[in-house]
Amino acid sequence: MIDGFCHVRENIDTKKELIYIGTFSENGSLGIYVFDYDRKNKRYDLLQTIISKGSPSFVELSPNGKFLFSANREGLEGKEEWGSITSFAVDQGSGKLSIIQNQFSYGDSPCHVSVHPSGKYIFVSHYKGGNFVVLPIDEEGRIGEPTANVQLEGKGTILPRQEQPHTHSAIPSIDGKYLYVSDLGLDKILIYKFDENTGSVNPASQPFIRTIPGAGPRHFTFHPKNDIAFSAEEISSSICSYKVDKATGSLQQIQRLPALPPAFFGDNSSADVHTSPDGRYVYISNRGYNGLAMYKVSSNGKMKNIGYMPTIGMKPRSFLPDPKGYFMLVGNRDSNEVNIFVMEKDGTLTDTSGYLPVPSPVCIKYLEINY
Secondary structure, eight states: OOTTSOOOOOOOSSEEEEEEEEEOSOTTOOEEEEEEEETTTTEEEEEEEEEOSSOEEEEEEOTTSSEEEEEESSOBTTBTTSOEEEEEEEOTTTOOEEEEEEEEOSSSSEEEEEEOTTSSEEEEEETTTTEEEEEEBOTTSOBOOOSEEEEOOOOOSSTTTTSSOOEEEEEEOTTSSEEEEEETTTTEEEEEEEETTTTEEEEEEEEEEEOSTTOOEEEEEEOSSSSEEEEEETTTTEEEEEEEOTTTOOEEEEEEEESSOTTOOSOOEEEEEEEOTTSSEEEEEEETTTEEEEEEEOTTSOEEEEEEEEOSSSOEEEEEEOTTSSEEEEEEGGGTEEEEEEEOTTSOEEEEEEEEOOSSEEEEEEEEEEO
8 A cells, every 4th residue: 555545456348548757776675666547546556666676767658558668868788878669569368578688778878768650669868878769669579679779979068067968768759750869968859850661860841949958958848739749848947849841840949938936046957848738738757856847838939937846755757747637757767756736727726645665766657558
């Protein structure tokens, strides 16, 4: 039992909801934690723990929900200087994971993995290596050899933090035709055309958009309905909205706002960014202030701050808005817990005092299975 939120039960519904949490291998973490969510009774059961000491930190699910991929800091024999990627099969009855394959990540310190909308490729970003890699996925969830491996070059303005490229995420467009690569070290979001037939990438007509000096773009997400995207800027602790041209992939800045309360003057680095399911609100996490900044989003991409919510923990690295719009899970890495909030109709958050005791949580993903 977890603070009234986790009980043993028998699921008699035809839909099963799962929460997958990737972690760093520290503070007693065992690896990847899988929770069974009972929405009716607001309860979380610890369903499975995947034992891994390789820091399976960032996880992502395939669009069809049949596979999960983890980016692991620890390398494999023969290429210990690289990280690794693990593919898992998701049992379509229970939601449990079973390992399919370990593969090289082809770079140092993989920090992010995303999946192409077709499910045929994954994109792996390397923070220390400053490169991103495209890896093909077959129908059995096995990972092939790279179809692209792009090494970025250059540096930013805040030294030594931006002394080299630090590729932090690579996000495919909703239609899969473009790839948006956020590099914290270069102060750029790079834009590539993606060829689904070959898995190759080439610079788009607008090859990149430059942020303000010292912004440090980290994570990037699309609005669920409009041609808008949002960027979490780690170093400057800010959020930026962009107009997206779906035909060319180009970005045009709409607005940049601070992610911190005006009265906060301590050290901080912003981390994750997500919208509410309906796109009316966007949120960004802050490590240092230890809270989420909340914004209302207009149809043209303009944002209006509606407040700040402390995350009741330390260093909120990742968070997950419920796809159905009722709760928010926030992973507080340094306090070893995932805290549970209610998403109110006005976009604000309310603490439930509930939490999941997960050591060093880094990434949280949701899956619904019909069976």
